[in-house]
Amino acid sequence: MLSRTANHLYWMARYIERAETTARLLEVGGRNALMPDIGGGFRNDWEAILQANGTLEMFNDKYSETVQRNIETFLFFDADNPSSVLSCINMARENARVVRTALTSSVWDAINGAYQELKQFQRTERSKVELTDLTEWTLRATALIRGCIETTQLRNDGYHFMGTGFGIERGDNTSRMLDVKYYVLLPSLSYVGSGLDQSQWVTLLRSMSAYRAFNWTYPGELSAAKIADFLILNRMFPRSLLSAVYQTCDHLDHLGRGYGGTTPAQTKVREILAELAEASVEDIFEEGLHEFLIRFMRRNGELAFTVQESYLQGMPR
Amino acid sequence: MTGRDDLVFNEMLNGAEVRAAYQSLERWHKSMPDDLRSLKQSEAENLFKRVGITFAVYGEGGDPERLIPFDMFPRVFTDTEWRKLDRGIRQRAAALNAFLADVYDRGEIIKAGRIPEHLITRNAAFEKAAIGFRPPRSVYSHIVGIDLVRTGTDQFYVLEDNCRTPSGVSYMLQNREIMMRMFPQLFVENRIAPVDGYARLLKKTLASVAPEKCDSEPTVVILTPGQFNSAYYEHSFLADLMGVELVEGQDLFVEGDFVWMKTTEGPRKVDVIYRRLDDDFIDPLCFRPDSMLGVPGLMSVYRSGGVNICSCPGAGVADDKAIYTYVPEMIRFYLGEAPILENVPTWQCAKQDDYKYVMEHLPELVVKEVHGSGGYGMLVGPAADKSTIELFRQKIVENPGNYIAQPTLSLSACPTFVDAGIAPRHVDLRPYCLVGETIELVPGGLTRVALTEGSLVVNSSQGGGVKDTWVLAE
Numbered sequence: 100m101l102s103r104t105a106n107h108l109y110w111m112a113r114y115i116e117r118a119e120t121t122a123r124l125l126e127v128g129g130r131n132a133l134m135p136d137i138g139g140g141f142r143n144d145w146e147a148i149l150q151a152n153g154t155l156e157m158f159n160d161k162y163s164e165t166v167q168r169n170i171e172t173f174l175f176f177d178a179d180n181p182s183s184v185l186s187c188i189n190m191a192r193e194n195a196r197v198v199r200t201a202l203t204s205s206v207w208d209a210i211n212g213a214y215q216e217l218k219q220f221q222r223t224e225r226s227k228v229e230l231t232d233l234t235e236w237t238l239r240a241t242a243l244i245r246g247c248i249e250t251t252q253l254r255n256d257g258y259h260f261m262g263t264g265f266g267i268e269r270g271d272n273t274s275r276m277l278d279v280k281y282y283v284l285l286p287s288l289s290y291v292g293s294g295l296d297q298s299q300w301v302t303l304l305r306s307m308s309a310y311r312a313f314n315w316t317y318p319g320e321l322s323a324a325k326i327a328d329f330l331i332l333n334r335m336f337p338r339s340l341l342s343a344v345y346q347t348c349d350h351l352d353h354l355g356r357g358y359g360g361t362t363p364a365q366t367k368v369r370e371i372l373a374e375l376a377e378a379s380v381e382d383i384f385e386e387g388l389h390e391f392l393i394r395f396m397r398r399n400g401e402l403a404f405t406v407q408e409s410y411l412q413g414m415p416r
Numbered sequence: 417m418t419g420r421d422d423l424v425f426n427e428m429l430n431g432a433e434v435r436a437a438y439q440s441l442e443r444w445h446k447s448m449p450d451d452l453r454s455l456k457q458s459e460a461e462n463l464f465k466r467v468g469i470t471f472a473v474y475g476e477g478g479d480p481e482r483l484i485p486f487d488m489f490p491r492v493f494t495d496t497e498w499r500k501l502d503r504g505i506r507q508r509a510a511a512l513n514a515f516l517a518d519v520y521d522r523g524e525i526i527k528a529g530r531i532p533e534h535l536i537t538r539n540a541a542f543e544k545a546a547i548g549f550r551p552p553r554s555v556y557s558h559i560v561g562i563d564l565v566r567t568g569t570d571q572f573y574v575l576e577d578n579c580r581t582p583s584g585v586s587y588m589l590q591n592r593e594i595m596m597r598m599f600p601q602l603f604v605e606n607r608i609a610p611v612d613g614y615a616r617l618l619k620k621t622l623a624s625v626a627p628e629k630c631d632s633e634p635t636v637v638i639l640t641p642g643q644f645n646s647a648y649y650e651h652s653f654l655a656d657l658m659g660v661e662l663v664e665g666q667d668l669f670v671e672g673d674f675v676w677m678k679t680t681e682g683p684r685k686v687d688v689i690y691r692r693l694d695d696d697f698i699d700p701l702c703f704r705p706d707s708m709l710g711v712p713g714l715m716s717v718y719r720s721g722g723v724n725i726c727s728c729p730g731a732g733v734a735d736d737k738a739i740y741t742y743v744p745e746m747i748r749f750y751l752g753e754a755p756i757l758e759n760v761p762t763w764q765c766a767k768q769d770d771y772k773y774v775m776e777h778l779p780e781l782v783v784k785e786v787h788g789s790g791g792y793g794m795l796v797g798p799a800a801d802k803s804t805i806e807l808f809r810q811k812i813v814e815n816p817g818n819y820i821a822q823p824t825l826s827l828s829a830c831p832t833f834v835d836a837g838i839a840p841r842h843v844d845l846r847p848y849c850l851v852g853e854t855i856e857l858v859p860g861g862l863t864r865v866a867l868t869e870g871s872l873v874v875n876s877s878q879g880g881g882v883k884d885t886w887v888l889a890e
Contacts (some may be wrong), residue, residue, distance in 0.1 A: 102678045103667050152744050200656040208466055215465070256680060358681050413667070413678020 102413030104198045105260045109411060111194035111210075112264030115241050118187035120272035122237035124148050125174050125184075125307040128133055128277060129230045131168060131299060151279040168229070171379060175233050176221060178304050184237050188217050191244075203251040206244065211238040238308075255359055259350040266347030270399045273338050275394045276303065277330055300326050307338050327388065328380045340395060341375045347402070348372050354410070362409035367402045371395075425568050425828040426840050427491065437492045437888055438831075440605045445489065445831070445838055453488075453833065458599055460486050463594050478883035484587065485881035489832045490595065490602075491843060498609075498887040501564070501572065501847070502857055503821045504757035507747060509560040509849040512579055514733045514750035516556035518845055520546045520730060530749055531742045536733060540787065543695060543730025545702055549719050551728045552625045553853060557735075558690075558726040559618070560849045564757070566828040573760045573825065573843065577743065579735040580727050581692050584862045584882075586650040589614060591656075591884040592860070607644045607889040609859035613655035614848070618690075622658075626687045627721045629673075634687040636660045637677065639668070641693050651692050662769045665693075670713035673722045689714075690726045698729065713828045737820050738764060761823060765816040774812065774821040781821040783812070796872060798824050827872055830883065832865055842866045844874050845885065859887035 128148040145165045149155035154173070157180060162169040177183045181190075192214040199207055220228070220236070245265075252258045280303065299322065302312040309329070317325045318334065331340045348368045355361040383391045429437040448456075464483050518524050519536050520543075526533045536542055555569070559583025563575040592611055596603055603625035619636065628636035640651040642664050655662035667677050668686065676683035691698055697707040702715035718721050733739065741762050744755040763781075774781060783795040795808040812819050829840030849863030863883040864874035874880040 100680050101661050101663060101667050102680055103664065104661070105680045193643075199652045200662055211466065260680075354680075410680045413680070413683070 100256050100260075102411050104201050106407075106411040107194040107198040109264040109406070110258045111191050111198075112261040113268040114187045114191035114194065115244055116265050116268035117182060118191065118237055119241040120268075120276065121152065121174055121182050121184050121187060122234045122241075123306045124152055124276065124279070125171065125230065126234040127148060127276070127302055128170065129167070129234070130302040130305065147279050148174075150177070151275045153275075153294060154180055155181055168225075171230055171233065172225075184233070185217060185221075188213055194262060200290050201257045203247070203253075205251045205333075206247045209240075209244040209247045215274065216240065232261045254353075256354060258408065259353045259357070260410070262350035263347055263354070266343050266350060267399060267403050267406070269338060270340055270343035270347065271396055273307075273330060273340055273343060274395050274399070276307065277327075278389060278392045279303065279387070290397070297321055304329075309336060309338065312336060324380045324384070327383060331383065332375065334382065341372075344368065344372050344375055344399075351406070363406075364402065364409045365407045367405045370400050371402060419636075424826055424840065424842075425566065425571075426831075427566070427843075428831050428840075430569075437494050437601075440602065441490065441492070441831075445833075446597070456488060456697050457833070459598060460488060460594055463597070464590070474572040485867060487593065487867070487881050487883045488595070488598070488866055489831050489833055489838060490884040491845075492886045492888060494888055495890045496860055498693045498729050500570075500756065502859070504572075504755075505560075505562050505847055505849050505857055506855045507751065507753060507756050508562055508574065508577065508743065509557070509851050509855060511743065512560060512577060513555055513557055513748040513851055515746045516579075516728075516731055516734050517550070518555040518750070519733065520548070520556075521550065525746065525749055528749065530745050535736075535742075538607050539733050539736055539739070541695070541730070541732030541736055543733070545715055546728065546730035552627055553723050555625055555851050556728040557731040558621055558625060558851050560851060561846050562757075562849065564845045564847070565760075565825060566843075566845075567825055568828075572757055574743070574757050576733040576737065576740060576758060578846075579731045580694070582846065582848065583647045583650055583692075584846060584864075585614065586653045587882050588848070588860060588862045588885065589653075591862075591882055595743075595884045606886065608871060609887040609889045611860040614858045615654065616643070617850050617856045617858065618654065619660070621850040621854075621856060622688050622690055622726060624853035625724050625726065627724050629721055630687040635685060636688045636690065637663045637668075637686050639663055639665070639689050639691040639693055639698075641697070645692070647692065655688075664710045665707075665711050668714070669710040670711060670717055673717060673720055675711065675714060675717050675723045686723060686844070688724045688726060695729050695732065699726065713766050736782060737762075738766075738817075741820075760825060763821045765812050765819040765821065770821075771812075771816055774819075775809065778809060780824060782824050783808055783819055783821045786818050786820060790879075794873075796824065799870075799872070814839050830863070830865065832867070832883075834869075838871070841869070842872050842874065843883070860885045 122229060125148070130146050131144040145167070146155060148170070149158050149165075152174070156168075158165070158173050161179070162173060173180055173183065175184045178185055178189070180186060192210050193209045195202060195207060216236070220233075248258070248261060252261070280299070300323070304313050304326065306332070313326070313329050316329060316333065329336055329339065333339045334341055334345065336342060351365050351368050356364050428442070430779035434442045461483060464486060468678065516524065519526070523533075523536075525531050526536065557579035559582060560582070563578065564572050565575050566572050590610060622636045623634045636658070637660055638651055638655045640648060640662055642648065645651070653664050661677065663677055669678070669683075670676075671683070675686045675689070677686050690733055693709055696704045698710040699712060699714040700707045700710055701709070701712045714723070714725070715729065718725050718729070721874040740763060741760065744759055747753055747755045763774050765771050765774055772787060774783070779796075779797045779800075781797045783797070785793040795804065827842040827844065830843045832841040843863050843865045845861050845863055847857060850856040863885040864880045865883055866872055866874045866879070867881045868879055871879070
């Protein structure tokens with residue numbers, strides 16, 4: 100397959116995953132905003148969302164107030180914000196459009212349909228659109244695209260490049276979502292156990308569509324350790340870091356087998372996987388949740404770079 | 417634009433009678449209630465939009481991705497009508513290729529005094545880098561689009577030839593798909609020759625002109641300028657139907673004696689490039705050094721027989737409007753046959769006598785730029801006001817060699833859906849002839865229709881639409 104085609108498929112997947120994450124972040128923020136303020140010394144919850152999204156500075160340059168309406172506009176509709184749902188869907192569709200030949204018509208329909216509907220959304224009067232409309236629409240649209248990929252795409256190299264993109268982006272995004280907690284609750288675990296903290300953890304679980312799953316998996320009292328274990332180390336939860344890395348590893352292995360040879364990408368992903376598989380929640384809290392997450396994001400980024408070099412530039416190896 | 421409806425040939429009618437070929441359509445449109453019609457019309461538009469069949473217009477504001485208006489009323493040719501067109505088109509495609517093989521070799525037609533030398537050697541499309549090199553099977557133009565108009569029951573004229581990379585074939589294919597999906601009953605009632613073999617024939621044609629150096633199954637690719645090109649949809653559509661890679665210049669590179677594409681498994685050799693890119697852009701080392709779209713070194717690989725480029729660089733010299741006049745002469749010279757399809761009589765402003773005639777009859781004529789395309793830079797005398805005519809007079813005085821003139825033909829009209837039912841609208845036809853080891857032509861083509869009442873300009877850039885084109889099997 101053309102390296103450029105693989106590159107577009109990979110990025111298409113990353114943008115779809117990212118659109119979903121931005122919508123989930125928006126949902127966390129919206130719900131957190133319904134909680135009473137935890138009071139002096141701590142930042143505005145919305146700022147934490149932007150911080151995790153990596154767009155706080157850009158937001159401050161453009162908008163004067165961190166009020167919900169502005170955040171909604173910024174995270175959902177703003178074409179200047181590269182992580183907004185609109186930008187991600189547009190970019191996913193641009194990538195898909197270029198490689199139409201590598202997608203089934205139902206996948207293209209789903210992506211193009213999302214793009215057309217989003218344009219419709221833009222024309223709708225804002226007072227008639229609730230935050231939950233926006234987030235639910237995004238989750239539905241991305242689920243449809245994913246479903247079409249799963250049910251119709253040939254399991255060829257293109258499929259595995261998409262899978263690699265989804266896996267790498269998901270690892271990055273879950274760690275960012277988790278990191279929101281760090282910004283909301285400086286410095287670390289001193290607030291764990293308070294009523295407010297619990298509800299924020301719960302909101303995080305909800306936004307990852309994982310609240311009930313969590314309760315089924317971990318009986319007894321809610322604790323930071325259990326939640327961190329679930330979101331980072333639990334193989335059963337599809338958005339956990341370990342699951343994301345397993346997924347990436349699986350797709351890269353398929354590519355290696357299909358092409359009859361491995362690249363530094365397979366080595367890199369195994370290193371990350373080995374460490375996560377060995378880790379315990381105690382180790383993570385010892386290192387500091389934030390520090391651990393930052394380190395993970397950096398290594399995940401290095402993996403992305405290696406994938407790019409190994410497969411997506413088309414040079415002899 | 418003749419302003420005389422009685423002079424326009426209506427393809428559906430024979431006097432007041434509906435012709436046999438159109439009778440089923442006559443019943444069909446008469447029995448279709450208005451609300452069903454508008455429902456079907458919006459269904460068609462949605463299909464086009466969802467499949468993403470758009471053409472891009474950049475730099476004019478508004479949505480850059482636009483739909484070409486689709487008219488649901490099909491245009492019909494009988495088997496007898498088509499057989500004549502078929503022979504005429506194949507003949508023309510063969511002659512144009514013979515001409516190209518000659519002018520880049522010994523130039524016999526010039527030596528024989530049949531075509532003035534300066535029209536060829538001083539032509540901007542004449543490619544010096546192509547002299548003395550013979551492409552596989554001596555074919556230069558592999559996809560020949562021949563634009564035809566009709567003025568009477570048995571009267572067709574060739575309006576122009578397109579030897580480089582004629583576009584629009586995706587509409588021919590999709591218009592048919594959409595009609596079959598929306599009105600299956602019509603296809604049960606009429607025996608309509610299928611066009612969906614086109615992609616297979618195109619691939620066969622391209623593979624048949626692989627260079628001699630290629631000793632296994634040839635790797636064919638389509639080279640596109642990229643997603644911002646107005647015909648990008650078509651490029652990706654054809655690549656998909658043929659099952660070949662759609663590449664951009666950045667995906668290809670030259671190393672050793674071959675062209676390679678960058679793949680996830682490393683470089684892979686390319687044998688045939690169906691380029692949808694103008695000559696000027698294909699190789700910055702040979703042509704425009706500022707081109708970011710092409711492949712540096714491509715021409716030298718081509719000339720050493722490492723890769724074939726379709727159409728071959730320099731093929732454009734055969735479809736120039738000044739050369740057009742001589743195509744009947746080419747047919748006699750190379751094939752020793754009488755031309756089956758006629759040219760529109762053409763005056764060349766560069767010639768003294770023609771110039772005089774044109775200047776005296778400007779308000780009756782259609783004037784075109786020799787190198788223009790897409791209906792731009794064109795004067796339709798009878799439809800133009802005085803100041804436009806004077807403007808063109810001035811332009812012709814300044815640079816006579818840049819203009820040709822033709823009589824205003826009374827283009828045939830086809831029934832077309834309008835607000836108040838159906839009405840005749842002017843149409844033309846572009847069939848796509850494939851030239852490789854064999855000459856192939858699917859029964860059909862792209863019918864373009866001028867949707868504005870009285871208008872003769874069918875170009876999509878100027879408000880034209882498209883129709884499905886039927887050839888009835890015997």
